Amino acid sequence: MSNHAPHLSEQELVRRENLRKIQELGIDPYPAAAFNVSHHSQEVVDGFEDNPDAYAEVSLAGRMMAQRIMGKAAFMELQDAAGRIQCYVARDEIAPGEDKALYNDVFKKYLDLGDWVGVRGHAFRTQTGQISIHVKELRLLSKALRPLPVVKEKDGEVFDAFSDPEQRYRQRYVDLIVNPEVRETFIKRARMVTSMRDFLNGKGYLEVETPVLQPLYGGAAARPFKTHHNTLDQTLYLRIADELYLKRLIVGGYEGVFEFAKDFRNEGMSRFHNPEFTMMELYVAYKDYRWMMDLVEEMLEGVAKALTGDGVVTVGKNAINFARPWKRYTMYEAIRVFTDIDISQMDEAQLRDTARKLHVSTDPSMGRGKLIDEIFGECVEPHLIQPTFITDYPEEMSPLAKKHRDHPGLVERFEVICNGKEIANAFSELNDPIDQRQRFEAQLELGKRGDDEAMVLDEDFLRALEYGMPPTAGIGIGIDRLAMIMTNQPSIQDVLFFPQMKAEK
RNA sequence: GAAGCGAUAGCUCAGCUGGUAGAGCAGCACACUUUUAAUGUGCGGGCCCUGGGUUCGAAUCCCAGUCGCUUCACCA
Numbered sequence A: 001m002s003n004h005a006p007h008l009s010e011q012e013l014v015r016r017e018n019l020r021k022i023q024e025l026g027i028d029p030y031p032a033a034a035f036n037v038s039h040h041s042q043e044v045v046d047g048f049e050d051n052p053d054a055y056a057e058v059s060l061a062g063r064m065m066a067q068r069i070m071g072k073a074a075f076m077e078l079q080d081a082a083g084r085i086q087c088y089v090a091r092d093e094i095a096p097g098e099d100k101a102l103y104n105d106v107f108k109k110y111l112d113l114g115d116w117v118g119v120r121g122h123a124f125r126t127q128t129g130q131i132s133i134h135v136k137e138l139r140l141l142s143k144a145l146r147p148l149p150v151v152k153e154k155d156g157e158v159f160d161a162f163s164d165p166e167q168r169y170r171q172r173y174v175d176l177i178v179n180p181e182v183r184e185t186f187i188k189r190a191r192m193v194t195s196m197r198d199f200l201n202g203k204g205y206l207e208v209e210t211p212v213l214q215p216l217y218g219g220a221a222a223r224p225f226k227t228h229h230n231t232l233d234q235t236l237y238l239r240i241a242d243e244l245y246l247k248r249l250i251v252g253g254y255e256g257v258f259e260f261a262k263d264f265r266n267e268g269m270s271r272f273h274n275p276e277f278t279m280m281e282l283y284v285a286y287k288d289y290r291w292m293m294d295l296v297e298e299m300l301e302g303v304a305k306a307l308t309g310d311g312v313v314t315v316g317k318n319a320i321n322f323a324r325p326w327k328r329y330t331m332y333e334a335i336r337v338f339t340d341i342d343i344s345q346m347d348e349a350q351l352r353d354t355a356r357k358l359h360v361s362t363d364p365s366m367g368r369g370k371l372i373d374e375i376f377g378e379c380v381e382p383h384l385i386q387p388t389f390i391t392d393y394p395e396e397m398s399p400l401a402k403k404h405r406d407h408p409g410l411v412e413r414f415e416v417i418c419n420g421k422e423i424a425n426a427f428s429e430l431n432d433p434i435d436q437r438q439r440f441e442a443q444l445e446l447g448k449r450g451d452d453e454a455m456v457l458d459e460d461f462l463r464a465l466e467y468g469m470p471p472t473a474g475i476g477i478g479i480d481r482l483a484m485i486m487t488n489q490p491s492i493q494d495v496l497f498f499p500q501m502k503a504e505k
Numbered sequence B: 001g002a003a004g005c006g007a008u009a010g011c012u013c014a015g016c017u018g019g020u021a022g023a024g025c026a027g028c029a030c031a032c033u034u035u036u037a038a039u040g041u042g043c044g045g046g047c048c049c050u051g052g053g054u055u056c057g058a059a060u061c062c063c064a065g066u067c068g069c070u071u072c073a074c075c076a
Helices: A010-024 A041-047 A101-110 A165-170 A172-178 A180-202 A243-251 A289-308 A331-339 A348-357 A368-379 A433-448 A459-466 A479-487
Strands: A058-070 A073-080 A083-090 A116-125 A131-142 A152-154 A157-159 A226-229 A234-238 A256-264 A276-285 A312-315 A318-321 A327-330 A388-394 A410-418 A421-428 A472-478
Touching: A010 A101, A041 A058, A041 A073, A041 A083, A041 A131, A058 A083, A058 A131, A083 A116, A101 A131, A165 A172, A172 A180, A180 A256, A180 A289, A180 A479, A243 A256, A243 A276, A243 A459, A243 A472, A276 A289, A276 A479, A289 A312, A289 A388, A289 A410, A289 A421, A289 A472, A289 A479, A312 A479, A327 A331, A331 A368, A331 A388, A348 A368, A368 A388, A421 A479, A433 A459, A472 A479
Parallel strands: A083 A131, A327 A388
Antiparallel strands: A058 A073, A058 A116, A073 A083, A116 A131, A152 A157, A226 A234, A256 A276, A276 A472, A312 A318, A388 A410, A410 A421, A421 A472
C-alpha cells in the first residue's frame, strides 16, 4: 500500500480484505477475459412476458446494487446500462458440487455492493410476479473497493438519495451509478444533439471543425482564456465563438456549414454559465435572418418531438410547446407589449428616463442600444416562456450583423427566447467588408474606453470578406441552455457531465 | 466580485441555553432456499471542513479561511 494512502474507512478495509480472500481462492478479481453479454436487463423485463422461451439461456453483466440473502438462496439486483434486473442466486445452483465456497464465501461474504458481476441462467417469474434471472453461473468481473451510497426506493419514494451537489458533480461517476434519472438526462441531451445533427445533415449542410486555439478571439463579446504555444512562442486564445471561421468557409464556397463547438469564456459562473460550453453555429449562403427563423422553428420543433413525442416540454411549472409557429415580436414591439411604452422614437436621454421609471438600473456608460437591451432584459425577457422570436436589434449591440434593410439604426438580427432565457442568436450576416471594418473600429474604441469584452479587429477575417462573402444567414444555439430546457434541469451543471469546480483541497 | 445558507459515520441527516457523539440505511457476525426499502438478534464504525480565540470544558459561542449551493452583478 502506498504510504500516502489516506486513512481507509472500515468499509474500505473490509473490501480490501474481501479482495484478498477472493484472490486466495484462486479467483482473479479483475479478469482479462471478455464476458459475453447476450441481453440487457430491460430487454428481458420487457420481452419475457410475450416469449418466455426466448430467455431460457441468457447472460447479463452489471453492478450488484442490492443483495437480499436468505440462507441458502438469495436475490441480488444487477444494474446494467439499460436498468436493473433481479437475479435469484441459489447455493446449489451456482455451486452444485460438494464445495459450496462460491456461494457461502464468495457470493455471500466477499462480494460487495458495487462489484461488477456476470451471470448466466434463465429468466423466470418469481412467486410475487417479478421477472428475474435464475442464475446458474456467477462470475466476478471487477471488484469495487469503495462503498457506494445506498439509495433505496419504494413506490416511487426515494430514500437516502445521493443528493449533495458537490459530491454529485465532483464524482459524477457515482451520481450516474446511483441516480438513474441523471443517466437519463444525459441520454436525452445526446438524443437532442443527434436530432439536430440529423436535421442539419438532412438539409445538406456540412459539419466542420475549426480551431479552438486561435491567435485572435472573435465572434462574440466576451473575455477569453489566454494560453501560450511554446514552439511558436505565441499567445493563443481559446475560442469564444467559431463564427469568424465558419464565415471564412462560406467565403471559401461551402453553401452551408455547421459546428457543435466547445467555446470558452473567462467570465463569471452561475447556474446558467460554465466557463466551457457548447454552441452550435450554422451559416447558410444566400439566406437571410427571416429564412433562418423558419429553419430554427422547424429544427427545434423536431427536436422537441423527438424527445417528448408531442413537442411539449415540461420545464419546472411550465409546459413549453415548441410546435410552430412561434410568436414573433420586434424588440420595440416586445417592449411595448410588456411595458405599454413605445421607445422606438426615443433618444438616449428619454430612454434613460424610461429605464428609471421602469426601475431598470443604468449607468452613464450605457448608450442607446445598451439601454434598450437593459429594458428588454428586465421587463420582457423573463416573461417569455414559450419560444419567442425577438427581432431587429440596435446596431451598436451587433457588430457582425447586417444593417436592417428598412430601419436605420437597427440590424437584421433575432434571438429565440425560451423559458425566460436566450437560447439562440442569429443574423443576416454582415458581408460588407468596409462596413465590417468600421464596426470593428467602433469596437476598438469601446475597448480603449475600458470595455474588456469589446471585439478585436481581425484583419484576416476582413481580408476574407474582401474576397466576397455571399449573403448569408447565421445562427448560434446554446446547446447547454437548450438541454436544460429539453431535460427540465434548473442548473447548467446538471446537463454537463463534469461542470467546472474549484480544485479540491 | 457581493450577500445569505450549509459542511457531523460510506450515504441521508439529528445533535436545544457549551458538559463523554446519535439515528436510519450501508458494514460486520449469526439465522433463514422466491425476497424486494427482505426480516430477526447482536456488534463495530467519527480529524464533528481547516486554523485561531473565549472557557475548567467547544460539534455547539466568536474571528479568519476553504469548499459548495442560492440570489445578485457580467454573460450564452
